[in-house]
Amino acid sequence: MSLHFLPRRVPQSGLSLTRCFSTSPRNANYADTLPNLKIGAHTKVLFQGFTGRQATANVKESLEWGTKIVGGVKPGVEGEHLGLPIFPSVKAAxxxxxxxxxxxxxxxxxxxxxxxxxxxxxxxxxxxVAEHVPIHDILRIHSMLQTQSKTRLVGANCPGIISAIGKCRIGFQPLPCFSPGNVGIVAKSGTLSYETVASTTRAGLGQSLCISMGGDVLAGTNFVDALKIFEHDTDTEGIILVGEIGGTAEMDAAEWIKDYRRRTANPKPIMALVGGLEAPHGRIMGHAGAWAAPGEPDAQAKYQALERAGAVMVNHPEKFGEGMRSLLGSTVSRPRTQASIESASQKRGLHTMRRFNPASRPAQQKRSLYIKQFQAFDILKEMAIPVSEQAQSSDISISISIDRSTLSPCIVASPSAEFDPAQSRKFPFKYTQTNFQNESLISDVASHVGLPASSHGTLAGLVQALWRIFKEKEAFVLETRVGSIADGKLEVHGARFGFDDAAFRSSGRQQEVHSLRNTAEEVPEEVEAERDGIVYVKLEGEGSVGTLVNGAGLAMNTVDALTFHGGHCANFLDTGGKATSETVKSSFRIICSDSRVNAIFVNIFGGLTRCDMIAEGIILAFRDLDMQVPVVVRLRGTNEELGQKMIAESGLPLHAFDGFEEAAKKVIALARK
Incomplete structure (x- = not known):
């Protein structure tokens, strides 16, 4: 199938990148917006999308908790909602x-x-907070953010930011998990952050400020940004960082921690976790950003870097609370309000009155499309780039991808055919770049990969073509294996092209590209799961333990932790943040279709998902699917006691726990029988 290119066409998102922000100085620095993260009781909050059902529910909860909300925006409308003003525009607000x-x-x-x-x-x-924001929309937004010094972005694809001390919630975090305290938390994963918060609450420490980096490829606020805030925040005495596979933010954080510990006489203790240690290479693990681009470190390298930097590492967020209590000592200074005393005294249940799901989080979907090599070659031929499948030992690697540190597109180059992080180098450039001919950037790339001056023009042409494909077709990575032919010309010997699914699924763009997908050639269980709004990745190996988890970060960590305890996981499965009894039933059906599975481990943290609803789904699955394998259920959070009671009284071969380690040991033992 041929993909046609139009002159200077860009995705139609409505964004006007060329618009000038006249109020911003020429030397505007986005880093100057860091202090804006220090929210608290003083913070006046506006809502965009104010009158929607989920925003309305969130406003009610946040107001009751103590957040100072001053109204919201509904374009072109003035009035009142929930006793608060409706503004016709953000400017008017x-x-x-x-x-x-x-x-x-x-x-x-x-x-x-x-x-x-x-x-x-x-x-x-x-x-x-929205998930499934097209990557190229956010690339353009970051081009704007870098030219100004007034606005700081948190997210996208994150629970938000919350001050437990100041009772200020901007996001959809489960409030009953939080208590005012002295631990600052920054995390990529929502469910892992809720587990972390609950652990510090149970330990009697509570939280000062919790910042979500989010699970997207590009984050408005990263780990180092949060660490800088925590360093100077007098309310924060201990710091927790929760990372995962994808990008280099954890490596940057490790370098910052090393420097911080060198220059500080009495540094605040730092603990950390990295999810995705067992993630298969090249797969996207639920979150849009949970994949390693060419030249990026894997999760194990991140873990080791943080550990070498002095962070105390754990393999499960349940261990953060007591671990931080030990690091801080038995005496901690923190505000002791009646609310925090009551919250910290909850030994098991962290209950909430209602279930909340943000409107902007639709059912989970496949987050990428990798087309076949012959399809990538067809696209390159249309751009007049020579191709051949005759690979050579002297081939080099040239890619266009995204630099998550500079928040911009980049060339990734390696003098070998494989993207060895030790040999690869990123060359960032602006999203507004239009022409690579006669650019010093091309000379730098050529020098790095060992190409002679005679190849510079051909290299520029290749990069120009890749960039045009990348931008016009909304790719997230274009990998090529390149060899030299006569007269300094270059030829592509291999290609792996990945395109952003969100642009198609949430915005209706790039249908031509995504029509190339052939589900008949994909893993059947993964395709079935996608239809049910579930993210499922079939893992290789013995695979005797099936996993069912709500939340991508928690699902990655579950596989990691079970493997650490000697288990062999058959799959990664994320039901999504709004798991229902029906999605749980569908998940069981898919897991049980794998003949390797001898036992199933259900790991649910009920921050947004009610444990009683999960219990109902488990019971329905047993009744309707005639399940023969034993199931171990770990329930924590919202309505956990009710969920555990439902399971205990079901009369089914189920084993319920609230602690992770005892549940993990039980399911591993059952899987070995």
Whole structure:
């Protein structure tokens, strides 16, 4: 199938990248917005997408908790909602209410436009919770953010930011998990952050400020940003970092921690976890950003870097609370309000009155499309790039991908055919780049991979073609294996092209590219799971333990932790943040189709998902699917006691726990029988 290219065509997102922000100085620095992260009781919060059902539920909860909400925006409408003013635009809200922050509660395909409006209105802090925001929309947003010094972004694809001390929630975090305290937390994963928060609450420590980096490829606020805030925050005495596979943010954090410990006489203790140690190479593990681009470190390298830097590492978030208590000592200074005393005294259940699911989080979906090599070759031929499948030992690697540190596209180059991180180098460039001919960037790339000057023009042409494909077809990575032919010309000997699924699924763009997908050639269980809104990855090996987890980060960590205890996992399965009894039943059906599975481990943290609903799904699955394998269920969080009671009284071969390690040991023992 031929993919046609139009002159200077860009994805139609409504964003005007060329618009100038006249109020920003020429030397604007996005780093100057770091102080905007220090939210608290003083913070005035605006909502974009104010009158929607999920935003309404969130506003009610946050107001009751103590967050200072000054109103919301509904384009072109003025009025009142929940006793608060409705503004016709973000600009009008900024002029009348002077908000310090905006919570964006619109779907992923509208998120970038909403962020742009907030940037133009110079809202100090913007929190975008939506999942499935097209990658190229966010690339353009970061091009804007880097030219100004007024607005700081948290997210997208994150639970938000919350001050437990100041009772300020900007996001959808499960409030009963939180208690005012002295531990600062920054995390990529939502469910892992809830587990971490609950662990520090049970330990009697509580939290000061919790910042979500989010699970997308590009994050408005990263680990180092959060660490800088925690370093100088007098309320924060201990720091916890929760990372995962994908990008280099954890490596950057490790370097910062090393420097911090060198220059500080009495550094605050830092603990960390990295999810995805057992993630298969090349797979996207639930989160849009949970994959390693060419030249990026794997999760094991991140773990080792953080450990060498002085962070105390754990293999499960349940261990953070007592571990941090030990590091801080038996005496901790933290605000002791009645609410925090009651919250910390909850030995098991962390209950909430209602289940909340953000409107902008639709059912999970496959986050990428890797086309076949012959299809990639067809696209390259259309761009007049020579191709051949005759690989040579002297081949080099040239890719276009995303530099998560500079928040921009980049060339990734390696003098060998394989992307060895030790040999690979990134060459970032601006998203507005249009022409690579006569660019010093090309000379630098050629020098790194050992190409002679005679090849510079051909290399520039290849990069130009790849960039055009990348931008016009909304790719997230274009990998090529390149060899030299006569007269300094280059030829592509191998190609692996990946395209952003969110652009197609949430925004209806790039149908031509995504029509190349052939589900008949994919893993049947993974295709079936996708239809049911479940992210499922079949793992290789013995695979005697099936896993069912709510949340991508928690699912990765579950596989890691079970492997650590001697288990052999058959799959990664994320039911999504809003698992229901029906998705649980579908998950069991898919897991049981794998003949390797001897036992199933259900690991649920009920922050947004009710444990009683999960228990109902498990019971339905046994009744309707005639399940023969034993199931170990670990339930923590919302309605956990009710869920455990339902399982205990079901009369079914189920084993319920609230602690991870005892549950893990039980399922591993059952799987060995």
């Amino acid at each position: 900024q002029e009348k209410a002077k908000p310090d922050a905006s919570a964006i509660y619109v779907p992923g395909n509208q998120t970038a436009q909403a962020i742009e409006e907030a940037i133009e209105a110079e809202i100090p802090l913007v929190v975008a």
